[in-house]
Amino acid sequence: MARYHIETYGCTANRGESRQIERALRDGGHAPAAGPEDADVAILNSCTVVEKTERNMLRRAQELEAETAELIVTGCMALAQGEEFREAGVDAQVLHWDEVPAAAMNGECPTPTPDAEPILDGVIGILPIARGCMSDCSYCITKQATGKIDSPPIEENVEKARALVHAGAKEIRITGQDTGVYGWEQGERVLHELLDRVCDIEGEFRVRLGMANPKGVHGIREELATVFAENERLYNFIHAPVQSGSNDVLGDMRRQHQVREFVEVVETFDDALDEWTLSTDFIVGFPTETDADHEQSMALLREVRPEKINVTRFSKRPGTDAADMKGLGGTVKKERSKAMSELKMDVVGEAYESMVGTERRVLVVEEGTGDSVKCRDDAYRQVIVQNASEHGVEPGNFLDVEITGHQTVYAFGRPV
Structure with missing residues (x-):
């Protein structure tokens, strides 16, 4: 089982994403380390609000790389300016946050505990x-x-x-x-x-x-x-x-x-x-x-x-x-x-x-960032519905949506 160390910077959304990453790792049988030096993998959930923050993120990434066996960088700076970590010579995997658990597990099987219950x-x-x-x-x-x-x-x-x-x-x-x-x-x-x-x-x-x-x-x-x-x-x-x-x-x-x-x-x-x-x-x-x-x-x-x-x-x-x-x-x-x-x-x-312009039946599975919710269509593709409160949409709802656009790894849907 891997030992992980996770550090989170920035807003409430980032903290929520880190909690989901950690939940997935714990569900897989992996455990937190005492610190980065004791970890098999360190995870930096980054922020990019201002230039000073960016410099701090690059410096912290360099420190973590030197302290731990493997480094993964995610969060806003990773998604918006991932090339800056590479240009700074940081040897890290730069990933979307929902890709982090699988990468941290190094291709290993998840490991439920002996008393795992629903x-x-x-x-x-x-x-x-x-x-x-x-x-x-x-x-x-x-x-x-x-x-x-x-x-x-x-x-x-x-x-x-x-x-x-x-x-x-x-x-x-x-x-x-x-x-x-x-x-x-x-x-x-x-x-x-x-x-x-x-x-x-x-x-x-x-x-x-x-x-x-x-x-x-x-x-x-x-x-x-x-x-x-x-x-x-x-x-x-x-x-x-x-x-x-x-x-x-x-x-x-x-x-x-x-x-x-x-x-x-x-x-x-x-x-x-x-x-x-x-x-x-x-x-x-x-x-x-x-x-x-x-x-x-x-x-x-x-x-x-x-x-x-x-x-x-x-x-x-x-x-x-x-x-x-x-x-x-x-x-x-x-x-x-x-x-x-x-x-x-x-x-x-x-x-x-290929989904853009189609209509889909989706299930709302959880809240997203801000006033949005995350949904899944019949093929388990992720669909984001924004301004969820305006539409009266919340987790547990089934609804029909029109796919209006996409952001590479997820689509945007509007209730119809």
Whole structure:
């Protein structure tokens, strides 16, 4: 499990974003460090109100880079003037705030605690369906804390989901280290059956499936795609982290899938659904990754065109096999990360641009910055509705919106 240090500067909105980052990290089993020098990753949530503030942010970023193993910069200055950190020689990942948790986890699985129970956070119900995984990735430290998959019976999880709906949940997030292998230890994979049962619960709500590794999904891809196609309550969204477009690198990572299996999952969902969102992760700069391997990852990204992409620079976790490998230089990792991140923005921006001018049914899931709310459409794309109080819109509402514009990683919607 990673130890993190987070510093927040600026307005209330920044503080709220930091709380959400920290919540995601804690949900993943990661813990706060005593200070940046003890952290595996430091997170600087920056402000850019005036020039003096900018100078302070650059200075603090340089200090944190020297004090910690890995630095992530997010917040207003990162989004508006991210190039200034690079020009100042700061070796950091500059990310949108909602990309930070995945990057901080270094491509590792989330790690629910042994006593993880469902929780209701606003109108979002979080349902951990199992603990552990069937993988043995060479870079992942969380396997040391969790062991193999342990899946409670379907009926037990359905009852927990029903309790969340009765408590007011409008969005149920099904989570686990690897949801795709739910039931594996009992000799069968039954994720599709669980999803079908949850969708049968009486009430008005939506269901989002959490991370599922490609290998587990591949074995039940037809059954899963059918369940998605038949259940309107299921967001048409899959998070399947491929991590690399090179089979050689996947082998060194000890990932259980090959690129072909990942592509076959994508093709199956393409055939079954008119519109859906593929979310995936790439680790760049793994110790054995060559220039050719990196190009294969770039080619795969261009081919499958995921609409949500987490790009993580490899960093060593103590006690993992990958930590003993001779690593690549920081400059190489930085250049590859930059190239893939730029391609990512093109791919994601294209997806959100295609939404402009369409009408969508969305669920309001939480409050946004200022007088705005964050919504999700059927494919789990993020839609921001501004001036929410004027429209009488609040979390838990379902409404129809017209998409009026986009900001690369989210769209703007106007109630109709």
